[in-house]
Amino acid sequence: MRHGKYPFIVGFLFLPIVLYVGLVLWPYAQTFGYSLTNWSGASQEMDFVGLDNYTRLLDDEVFAGALWHNLLLLILLPVVTILIALFFAFMLNVGGRGGTGGVQGVKGAGFYKVVFFFPQVLSIAILAVLWGAVYRTDGSGLANGVLIKLGLVSASDPVQWLSDPDLVLWCVLAVLVWSGVGFYLVLFSAAMQGIPKDIYEAALLDGAKRGQTFFKITLPLLWETVQTAWVYLAIVAMDAFALVASITPGAYFGGGPDHHSELISTYLMRSFLRNGEAGYACAMGVVIFFFTLILTVVSLWATKRDKIEY
Amino acid sequence: MGSATEYNRRDLFKRAAAITVLAAGSSSLLAACAGGTGSSDKGTKAAGGYNLSDAKNPFGVKDADGLEVFIFDGGYGNEYAKAFEAIYSKQFPGAKINHQADKDVTGKLQPRFNAGSPPDVIDDSGAKQMKLDVLADSNQLTDLAPLLDAPYIDDPSKKIRDVLLPGTIDSGTVKGKVYNLSYVYTVFGWWYSGKLFKDNGWTVPKTWAEFITLCEQIKAKGIAPVAHQGKYPYYINVVMMDMIAKQGGLELMKRIDSLDAAAWDDPAVKTAVEAFFQIVDKDFLLTGTNGMTHIESQTAWNQYKAAFIPSGSWLENEQLPTTPADFDMKFLPMPSLPGDKLPFEAIRAGAGEPFIVPSKAKNVAGGLEFLRMMLTKEASGKFAQTANSLTCLKDGVGPEVQLKPGTASTVVALKAAGDHTFNYQYPNTASKFDEDLQNASGELMAKRITPAEWIKRAKESATKNKTA
Numbered sequence: 001m002r003h004g005k006y007p008f009i010v011g012f013l014f015l016p017i018v019l020y021v022g023l024v025l026w027p028y029a030q031t032f033g034y035s036l037t038n039w040s041g042a043s044q045e046m047d048f049v050g051l052d053n054y055t056r057l058l059d060d061e062v063f064a065g066a067l068w069h070n071l072l073l074l075i076l077l078p079v080v081t082i083l084i085a086l087f088f089a090f091m092l093n094v095g096g097r098g099g100t101g102g103v104q105g106v107k108g109a110g111f112y113k114v115v116f117f118f119p120q121v122l123s124i125a126i127l128a129v130l131w132g133a134v135y136r137t138d139g140s141g142l143a144n145g146v147l148i149k150l151g152l153v154s155a156s157d158p159v160q161w162l163s164d165p166d167l168v169l170w171c172v173l174a175v176l177v178w179s180g181v182g183f184y185l186v187l188f189s190a191a192m193q194g195i196p197k198d199i200y201e202a203a204l205l206d207g208a209k210r211g212q213t214f215f216k217i218t219l220p221l222l223w224e225t226v227q228t229a230w231v232y233l234a235i236v237a238m239d240a241f242a243l244v245a246s247i248t249p250g251a252y253f254g255g256g257p258d259h260h261s262e263l264i265s266t267y268l269m270r271s272f273l274r275n276g277e278a279g280y281a282c283a284m285g286v287v288i289f290f291f292t293l294i295l296t297v298v299s300l301w302a303t304k305r306d307k308i309e310y
Numbered sequence: 311m312g313s314a315t316e317y318n319r320r321d322l323f324k325r326a327a328a329i330t331v332l333a334a335g336s337s338s339l340l341a342a343c344a345g346g347t348g349s350s351d352k353g354t355k356a357a358g359g360y361n362l363s364d365a366k367n368p369f370g371v372k373d374a375d376g377l378e379v380f381i382f383d384g385g386y387g388n389e390y391a392k393a394f395e396a397i398y399s400k401q402f403p404g405a406k407i408n409h410q411a412d413k414d415v416t417g418k419l420q421p422r423f424n425a426g427s428p429p430d431v432i433d434d435s436g437a438k439q440m441k442l443d444v445l446a447d448s449n450q451l452t453d454l455a456p457l458l459d460a461p462y463i464d465d466p467s468k469k470i471r472d473v474l475l476p477g478t479i480d481s482g483t484v485k486g487k488v489y490n491l492s493y494v495y496t497v498f499g500w501w502y503s504g505k506l507f508k509d510n511g512w513t514v515p516k517t518w519a520e521f522i523t524l525c526e527q528i529k530a531k532g533i534a535p536v537a538h539q540g541k542y543p544y545y546i547n548v549v550m551m552d553m554i555a556k557q558g559g560l561e562l563m564k565r566i567d568s569l570d571a572a573a574w575d576d577p578a579v580k581t582a583v584e585a586f587f588q589i590v591d592k593d594f595l596l597t598g599t600n601g602m603t604h605i606e607s608q609t610a611w612n613q614y615k616a617a618f619i620p621s622g623s624w625l626e627n628e629q630l631p632t633t634p635a636d637f638d639m640k641f642l643p644m645p646s647l648p649g650d651k652l653p654f655e656a657i658r659a660g661a662g663e664p665f666i667v668p669s670k671a672k673n674v675a676g677g678l679e680f681l682r683m684m685l686t687k688e689a690s691g692k693f694a695q696t697a698n699s700l701t702c703l704k705d706g707v708g709p710e711v712q713l714k715p716g717t718a719s720t721v722v723a724l725k726a727a728g729d730h731t732f733n734y735q736y737p738n739t740a741s742k743f744d745e746d747l748q749n750a751s752g753e754l755m756a757k758r759i760t761p762a763e764w765i766k767r768a769k770e771s772a773t774k775n776k777t778a
Contacts, residue, residue, distance in 0.1 A: 132603070135601075136598070136601070136602075136606065137540075137598035137599075137600065137601030137602060138596075138597050138598025138599075138602070138610075139597070139598070141598075144598075155597070156597055157597075158597065158598055160598075160600065160601050160756070161601065162601060163540065163541070163600050163601030163752075163756065165758070249540070249541040249542070249543075249601065249752065250541075250542070250543075250748070250749070250752075251542050251543075251544055251745070251748065252745075256749065256752060257749070257752050257753065257756070258749040258750075258752060258753050259749065270745070274741050274745075275741045275742050275745070276741065
């Protein structure tokens with residue numbers, strides 16, 4: 001049967017490859033092509049303008065700001081989310097100290113797991129409504145209401161949250177972390193349960209404290225999962241489109257006040273759909289493409305470790 | 311996205327010029343397919359093909375021909391169209407009328423256009439509107455010039471062209487030809503509660519000085535004088551730009567529209583913006599209003615937490631669920647500044663909600679006749695009653711029609727304004743400039759920039775977008 005092997009393999013691969021080329025690679029190529037034109041996005045007419053769109057991007061302050069905001073999210077979102085998720089997962093799985101000396105989570109771990117996972121099942125639309133109510137800019141907002149009751153904020157001058165240029169990005173980050181922690185908690189929990197109990201027991205017998213168990217055993221054995229989480233979170237940080245577009249101020253895909261929460265994705269969509277600069281928007285898309293490509297390569301290379309078998 | 315409705319309503323009057331943007335992918339697809347059907351414009355008759363002197367049936371509608379009507383089922387619903395269809399049936403009892411309504415205009419109609427059998431009349435609106443310039447480019451639309459020259463049903467001595475409110479024909483024009491009837495007429499200004507004013511004995515201000523004095527009194531009562539939809543600076547921008555237009559006149563407005571940077575050096579701009587800024591400077595704003603959505607702020611206004619709010623005339627219909635029965639919603643034009651070139655009664659007003667007749671429709675004549683019937687006092691009054699909005703028909707609502715207080719007050723305001731209506735074009739023609747202005751206004755309202763910096767930003771943006 002050896003001679004029939006290749007047609008067999010090709011037969012199986014043909015359709016997926018056609019789909020992949022047609023639905024992924026070809027649109028990529030088209031985006032590259034459009035990025036070299038002054039296409040408006042609403043007509044069939046366009047002129048070839050060479051690299052004009054890219055040189056324009058270099059001078060575009062809004063784009064530079066958006067890139068910077070994406071970078072900030074890219075660094076902060078994975079770090080904060082992973083740290084919190086790891087801490088919770090550790091506490092829920094092996095952080096407890098029962099009297100009998102066994103390895104277990106804190107009391108009520110199952111309940112906490114469900115509670116922490118909760119935000120994950122909410123759609124972005126619901127998140128937007130929920131956090132819109134939390135971040136409301138007068139005393140009726142949840143956050144302001146509590147702060148006013150506690151006397152920390154005056155009722156006549158409540159915190160402007162999403163409408164405050166210095167706070168808006170942090171507010172967005174908080175929502176992203178809040179909604180993401182639960183998923184990574186469960187991911188890390190599952191991975192932790194794969195770690196043999198005897199390793200922990202051996203550490204316990206040697207008198208290891210929680211901190212030591214975490215840094216010497218849990219984290220190294222979890223490294224691959226953390227790496228995966230990092231990649232996922234980086235993707236969220238590069239995008240974050242739906243949330244920013246729906247909760248931040250500004251007509252057409254948010255990004256306000258005055259571009260202070262602008263991301264490449266929101267700026268791209270506005271240029272494409274509202275401002276009739278589809279060619280320019282495609283150039284932004286190409287920049288994101290290379291940006292993400294480089295980041296992925298770098299992060300995979302930087303987090304490379306030897307695999308531990310157990 | 312959680313905010314589809316916001317897009318819809320801000321687009322309300324922008325639809326007029328049909329620049330509302332669709333997903334470009336689908337529209338280019340459409341253009342390709344529509345162009346590819348190949349069949350020439352069968353069914354499109356030259357204007358000469360109609361007997362326009364016949365007031366009864368200028369387009370030669372055959373009684374036996376059916377009529378298919380497709381209505382965008384948005385903020386105005388589709389009940390009003392059933393009333394129009396009843397009028398049509400009275401005239402042509404033999405015609406079988408097929409009424410359809412949907413939010414997804416493109417999804418339902420794109421295949422129909424591509425197959426060459428679109429409905430006879432379409433209310434082409436909403437977030438999924440089919441782009442009018444694309445349809446026009448692929449010869450899918452009937453030129454409405456014969457309709458404009460056809461006799462007005464209520465008074466056959468007049469032509470339709472003469473009974474439309476100012477701006478309607480401009481809104482219907484795509485690339486030099488009139489392809490749509492922008493049926494809904496929107497006016498912009500301040501809104502207040504007649505009850506609140508009556509209870510407190512406040513008089514409605516006509517000048518900006520009176521407005522400011524009244525705001526002091528309102529504030530002393532413990533009510534915020536002004537609320538605005540701060541999350542979308544579009545609304546407060548209307549106030550600022552209208553004050554500029556009234557102070558500087560239509561000529562200045564046109565210069566701003568054409569992105570003439572020097573327009574911003576006009577002293578009228580400085581006068582208007584500085585006068586406006588008193589609202590912020592004297593702390594007249596409702597607490598937190600700078601970050602509120604339109605629903606949050608308008609609801610607070612309905613709860614008498616604020617006295618004035620800026621908006622277009624869709625406000626009453628939009629706020630129906632939260633408006634108290636005795637609220638007595640009232641419209642107020644922008645109060646006058648000393649030396650204004652336009653009178654107090656002048657208001658921003660424009661037509662939107664495009665109705666089209668596809669050129670490849672089976673019953674083009676019936677479609678045109680349907681539009682002509684929409685432009686009668688009867689139909690216009692029905693629309694005002696069911697959709698709480700005005701139509702583009704001049705004096706289209708008679709005294710016998712029972713209107714809600716807000717809509718009724720816009721009728722009065724529009725009558726008082728007469729020819730003194732204006733409408734900026736830059737939101738349709740210079741989206742980036744519009745966006746920059748809105749951002750600057752958001753900063754101004756939060757007192758992060760001064761009026762002088764606002765003007766500087768506007769000027770810079772005009773310069774930048776003029777060359778781009």
